[in-house]
Amino acid sequence: MSDASPLAASSEKIPVTVLTGYLGAGKTTLLNRILTEQHGKRYAVIVNEFGEIGIDNDLVVGADEEVFEMNNGCVCCTVRGDLIRIMDGLVKRRGKFDAIIVETTGLADPAPVAQTFFVDQDVGEAARLDAVVTVADAKWLTDRLADAPEAKNQIAFADVILLNKSDLVSGEDLDRVESQIRAINPWAKVHRTERCAIPLDQVLDRNAFDLSRILDVEPDFLEEGHHHHHDEQMQSVSAKIDGPVDPEKFMPWISNLTQVQGPDILRCKGIVVFPDEPKRFVFQGVHMILDGDVQGEWGADEPRVSRVVFIGRNLDPEAIREGFFACKV
Numbered sequence: 001m002s003d004a005s006p007l008a009a010s011s012e013k014i015p016v017t018v019l020t021g022y023l024g025a026g027k028t029t030l031l032n033r034i035l036t037e038q039h040g041k042r043y044a045v046i047v048n049e050f051g052e053i054g055i056d057n058d059l060v061v062g063a064d065e066e067v068f069e070m071n072n073g074c075v076c077c078t079v080r081g082d083l084i085r086i087m088d089g090l091v092k093r094r095g096k097f098d099a100i101i102v103e104t105t106g107l108a109d110p111a112p113v114a115q116t117f118f119v120d121q122d123v124g125e126a127a128r129l130d131a132v133v134t135v136a137d138a139k140w141l142t143d144r145l146a147d148a149p150e151a152k153n154q155i156a157f158a159d160v161i162l163l164n165k166s167d168l169v170s171g172e173d174l175d176r177v178e179s180q181i182r183a184i185n186p187w188a189k190v191h192r193t194e195r196c197a198i199p200l201d202q203v204l205d206r207n208a209f210d211l212s213r214i215l216d217v218e219p220d221f222l223e224e225g226h227h228h229h230h231d232e233q234m235q236s237v238s239a240k241i242d243g244p245v246d247p248e249k250f251m252p253w254i255s256n257l258t259q260v261q262g263p264d265i266l267r268c269k270g271i272v273v274f275p276d277e278p279k280r281f282v283f284q285g286v287h288m289i290l291d292g293d294v295q296g297e298w299g300a301d302e303p304r305v306s307r308v309v310f311i312g313r314n315l316d317p318e319a320i321r322e323g324f325f326a327c328k329v
């Protein structure tokens with residue numbers, strides 16, 4: 001970037017918070033808190049999701065104009081170029097927002113995302129990594145530490161950790177999970193939360209990212225060509241229907257699917273159209289726990305498309321799609 005660029009012209013670097021955490025831990029819940037609380041700040045948000053059909057953007061509240069989606073892969077691998085491009089574009093519009101938040105997929109290794117702010121010169125000149133904030137699911141973290149290397153890296157790299165879903169486990173379990181976290185990362189500040197309720201000054205503008213600590217964890221952090229191998233068995237199955245689904249068929253189907261295949265379905269979400277219902281029906285689940293509600297009216301010109309995404313292991317894409325299509329009105 002030349003000296004004449006808007007990046008070099010400004011001395012204040014834009015703070016960037018990288019929000020990470022395994023599938024379903026509560027990243028979007030935290031992001032929505034950040035975007036709805038009255039703090040007088042404006043955030044630009046970059047969301048990356050795993051799954052062919054973008055749903056997260058629609059689940060992020062009230063920030064339509066500043067949400068940038070990267071859907072065609074995981075930010076830590078294939079879409080890192082997209083991240084750099086979006087960052088470059090944002091930096092040219094600096095002054096319109098105070099900070100940037102990057103929400104990674106639950107399957108991302110935060111290292112290469114963080115690396116972007118040090119290795120890419122233009123991005124590094126304009127923005128500074130403020131903190132890596134990791135949301136951990138108190139109910140499932142122990143299992144994921146055993147079978148998902150990404151979950152461990154997300155903990156190892158964090159500057160701030162929200163040990164979330166404290167309502168779903170006992171006090172002893174929370175102590176046990178926190179000591180597992182401590183064994184991996186003794187430096188991060190750990191907060192126990194329910195629905196990511198936390199004063200935002202504990203997660204934003206922390207100036208917490210410590211490069212020297214990261215170089216202890218990962219000595220080749222500043223070298224290009226970091227390769228992250230995803231869990232090969234992890235699949236994403238998505239499907240959409242142009243138009244409504246019958247709730248009498250859809251509800252039993254989705255609840256039966258998540259009950260029977262819950263252990264393998266790490267995450268599911270969807271936005272569907274019900275006949276004569278002006279609002280969107282939004283559901284999401286983590287393993288067997290399923291939440292659903294009508295929320296937000298369909299826009300006048302918005303295409304009424306029913307969309308679902310399932311992420312997990314040992315999924316049968318054909319059967320899932322057939323089951324969903326059978327709910328069509």
Ligand SMILES: Nc1nc2c(ncn2[C@@H]2O[C@H](COP(=O)(O)OP(=O)(O)OP(=O)(O)O)[C@@H](O)[C@H]2O)c(=O)[nH]1
Pocket residue numbers: 021022023024025026027028029030105106135164165166167168193194195196267284285286291
């Ligand atoms: N019981 C309980 N549920 C929670 C809590 N925090 C979030 N949830 C629910 O957990 C589910 C996943 O939350 P999200 O915020 O979408 O998680 P995420 O990390 O953004 O998920 P992905 O981006 O898909 O990986 C939603 O149904 C939330 O309502 C909590 O503290 N307690």
